[in-house]
Amino acid sequence: MNFDNNSNYNDFDNSIIDLNSFSTASNGGNDKKPKKKANSSRKAKIIKITLSVFLVGVITACLVMGAFLIYAFTFVDATMEENLDDLALEFTTTIYAADSKGEFHPYQSLHGEYNREWVADTDGNIPSNLKHAFIAIEDKRFKSHKGVDWKRTISAFANLFFHFYSSNQGGSTITQQLVKNLTGDNSSSPARKVREIMRAHYLEERYSKDTILECYLNTVSMAGGMYGVEVASNYYFNKSTKDLDLLECAALASIVKAPEQYRPDKYPERNKERRQTVLTEMYKQGYITKEEYDAVYDKELTVIADKKNLQELPINSYFVDALIDDVIEGLMEVYGFDKTHASNNFYNGGYKIYATIDPNVQSAIDEVFYNSKYSYKGKDGSLLQGSMTVIDYNGNVLGMAGGIGEKTANRGLNRALQAIRQPGSTIKPLTAYAPAIEKDLITYSSILDDTERYYGKDEYRWKPNNWYNNGGYYGKITVEYALERSCNTIPVALVDALTTQKSYDFLVGKLGFKNLNANDINYSPLGMGGTNGGVTTFEEAAAYAVFGNGGIYNEPRLYFKVCDHDDQVILQSETNSNIAISEDTATVMNHLLQNVVYGAEGTGRQVKTYLTHKIFAKTGTSNDDMNCWFTGGTPYCVGSVWCGYDTLQKVSQNDVAKVMWREVMSRVHKNLPAKEFVDSAYAVSKEYCTSSGLLATDACPKKKTGWYKVSNVPTMCTKHPSAPVTNDAPSTDAATPNE
Numbered sequence: 001m002n003f004d005n006n007s008n009y010n011d012f013d014n015s016i017i018d019l020n021s022f023s024t025a026s027n028g029g030n031d032k033k034p035k036k037k038a039n040s041s042r043k044a045k046i047i048k049i050t051l052s053v054f055l056v057g058v059i060t061a062c063l064v065m066g067a068f069l070i071y072a073f074t075f076v077d078a079t080m081e082e083n084l085d086d087l088a089l090e091f092t093t094t095i096y097a098a099d100s101k102g103e104f105h106p107y108q109s110l111h112g113e114y115n116r117e118w119v120a121d122t123d124g125n126i127p128s129n130l131k132h133a134f135i136a137i138e139d140k141r142f143k144s145h146k147g148v149d150w151k152r153t154i155s156a157f158a159n160l161f162f163h164f165y166s167s168n169q170g171g172s173t174i175t176q177q178l179v180k181n182l183t184g185d186n187s188s189s190p191a192r193k194v195r196e197i198m199r200a201h202y203l204e205e206r207y208s209k210d211t212i213l214e215c216y217l218n219t220v221s222m223a224g225g226m227y228g229v230e231v232a233s234n235y236y237f238n239k240s241t242k243d244l245d246l247l248e249c250a251a252l253a254s255i256v257k258a259p260e261q262y263r264p265d266k267y268p269e270r271n272k273e274r275r276q277t278v279l280t281e282m283y284k285q286g287y288i289t290k291e292e293y294d295a296v297y298d299k300e301l302t303v304i305a306d307k308k309n310l311q312e313l314p315i316n317s318y319f320v321d322a323l324i325d326d327v328i329e330g331l332m333e334v335y336g337f338d339k340t341h342a343s344n345n346f347y348n349g350g351y352k353i354y355a356t357i358d359p360n361v362q363s364a365i366d367e368v369f370y371n372s373k374y375s376y377k378g379k380d381g382s383l384l385q386g387s388m389t390v391i392d393y394n395g396n397v398l399g400m401a402g403g404i405g406e407k408t409a410n411r412g413l414n415r416a417l418q419a420i421r422q423p424g425s426t427i428k429p430l431t432a433y434a435p436a437i438e439k440d441l442i443t444y445s446s447i448l449d450d451t452e453r454y455y456g457k458d459e460y461r462w463k464p465n466n467w468y469n470n471g472g473y474y475g476k477i478t479v480e481y482a483l484e485r486s487c488n489t490i491p492v493a494l495v496d497a498l499t500t501q502k503s504y505d506f507l508v509g510k511l512g513f514k515n516l517n518a519n520d521i522n523y524s525p526l527g528m529g530g531t532n533g534g535v536t537t538f539e540e541a542a543a544y545a546v547f548g549n550g551g552i553y554n555e556p557r558l559y560f561k562v563c564d565h566d567d568q569v570i571l572q573s574e575t576n577s578n579i580a581i582s583e584d585t586a587t588v589m590n591h592l593l594q595n596v597v598y599g600a601e602g603t604g605r606q607v608k609t610y611l612t613h614k615i616f617a618k619t620g621t622s623n624d625d626m627n628c629w630f631t632g633g634t635p636y637c638v639g640s641v642w643c644g645y646d647t648l649q650k651v652s653q654n655d656v657a658k659v660m661w662r663e664v665m666s667r668v669h670k671n672l673p674a675k676e677f678v679d680s681a682y683a684v685s686k687e688y689c690t691s692s693g694l695l696a697t698d699a700c701p702k703k704k705t706g707w708y709k710v711s712n713v714p715t716m717c718t719k720h721p722s723a724p725v726t727n728d729a730p731s732t733d734a735a736t737p738n739e
Contacts, residue, residue, distance in 0.1 A: 091350025147200035395554025424620030492527030
């Protein structure tokens with residue numbers, strides 16, 4: 001059929017008109033069917049498109065998920081080096097000290113960057129309420145999932161786009177949070193999240209839920225540089241984790257959401273709001289009853305929040321400084337660590353150090369030595385310094401001072417260990433009198449000759465001078481009086497009789513002095529204390545202990561043992577002991593040295609003031625009064641004090657050492673019950689004649705009581721005519737070893 005252009009146009013125009021008419025008729029509402037058909041068509045198309053998009057989304061999601069799983073299981077290293085059964089993290093080291101009953105308690109905490117203290121989930125150390133509080137608010141499906149709560153994870157992810165919840169929802173489980181705590185991997189990248197998920201799965205396959213929860217509770221951040229529930233419990237509530245009540249458990253669980261923003265000491269209202277949520281969740285999940293819930297929901301929380309609760313001190317005592325160095329040296333020696341590694345282990349190893357310190361003794365020392373009234377100025381304007389070491393008769397160091405005045409730095413100069421100075425006359429009992437009594441060269445009352453005498457030959461000839469009588473002499477005197485007056489000539493004569501080598505060997509080999517040298521094998525160093533090397537209060541206190549414990553030398557120690565956070569002993573301080581002198585010699589020396597304090601002319605008379613316990617002691621000053629010493633013991637302990645200037649110069653207040661000793665010891669013994677020294681059964685007290693030094697008879701005009709070894713008791717005095725003669729008495733000069 002042929003059409004021309006006009007006809008085509010007309011037909012087309014008519015078609016348009018007809019369609020418009022149809023549309024107009026339809027709008028008139030007379031025929032509804034065509035509109036319903038069109039709407040159905042549109043709905044079908046929308047549904048078709050929606051289903052298509054949904055299917056594409058599902059397929060895409062499956063592809064992405066598949067790719068993710070392939071990537072995760074093929075390329076992501078899910079293994080972790082940390083062994084949860086032997087977790088090695090940066091944990092706080094704690095020093096423990098014993099009380100009067102011998103029970104150990106935390107004394108001071110030391111840590112590096114992180115303050116953590118491990119608490120094991122045994123014997124109720126972690127309350128059920130605390131575990132349930134964390135589970136209820138942080139991971140309510142913790143007991144059932146395998147490391148990842150997929151429902152929560154997907155919900156949290158979807159909420160980022162569709163905002164189902166008013167706030168962002170955390171998707172991390174307790175296991176995942178533990179992974180972050182252990183690895184420190186906190187980046188926001190998808191790769192990190194994948195690693196975290198896989199590592200959580202890795203942990204769940206290898207460890208029990210109990211182990212995972214214990215590790216989490218010990219590593220979780222609790223604000224203020226504190227990690228783990230034990231440190232937080234101590235800080236916020238001044239109690240151990242095991243003693244927390246329900247409200248306190250909820251308060252700790254509330255901190256985790258944003259530690260610095262929910263800490264109960266700084267933001268109590270935020271913490272309260274959050275812990276009410278925690279309590280609500282605990283009730284909903286069946287961890288607490290309605291009665292428990294109602295009882296604490298609106299209850300106010302008592303927060304103490306004090307660094308003192310953590311036994312942390314900005315400045316350590318000198319004892320703690322010495323202890324740190326000692327343990328570090330032990331780690332180096334036993335485990336072959338270098339110093340840096342050993343130091344890091346000390347501060348971050350979570351060690352438990354059972355120290356020998358007596359807090360009361362250390363407090364008494366600090367009270368006296370930190371007092372600036374003893375900081376006398378020297379000629380050059382510098383301040384007087386000093387040190388003190390107090391030790392018991394088993395070698396346990398009870399306290400220490402390494403300087404006079406307030407301590408302002410940690411692990412600086414500790415003069416108790418590092419001020420190696422001439423001991424002056426405090427050396428005489430150790431090098432002369434004790435070994436001479438041990439060798440039966442003298443007795444308590446032997447008459448010796450305080451007179452001029454030269455030693456050595458030619459240009460090396462030398463004679464000791466006394467500090468009294470303008471350098472003069474007393475003549476014939478007893479051993480008791482020689483010690484009481486700190487005579488110089490007689491101990492030098494005794495060293496000569498013993499030989500300088502044997503005297504030196506006794507000092508170094510039996511009494512543990514480590515800072516002397518070959519030049520000290522001579523008369524002046526050994527007889528008068530003018531040494532070339534020197535000694536410390538740490539060494540002197542330990543050496544003098546032999547006069548109060550039956551002659552046993554115990555190498556001084558600062559700790560009993562060091563344990564890791566699982567209570568396994570890693571260092572044990574063995575007691576290195578030897579018999580320095582016999583117990584009868586020790587008893588004789590003890591009574592001789594008591595006369596230094598109680599004798600009418602004793603050089604240590606000042607110290608008996610305010611102290612009712614018996615004291616044995618010896619004073620000492622070195623050449624030109626540059627060092628002042630006082631070392632003495634009671635039935636409880638021995639203390640050694642040195643005073644002097646860091647730059648050698650005269651100490652004008654030459655009684656300062658004995659005054660400081662007295663001030664410390666009077667505080668230490670203030671509340672201690674009366675106690676006596678134990679005398680050896682092999683020593684006996686007898687009256688002696690003061691003019692002959694022999695055992696007194698009724699005819700002797702002047703008598704005193706002395707102490708003697710049963711094996712070396714003097715004969716009866718025959719000097720006075722009316723005395724019965726029982727045997728031939730030796731000449732008094734025969735007992736003088738320098739003739």
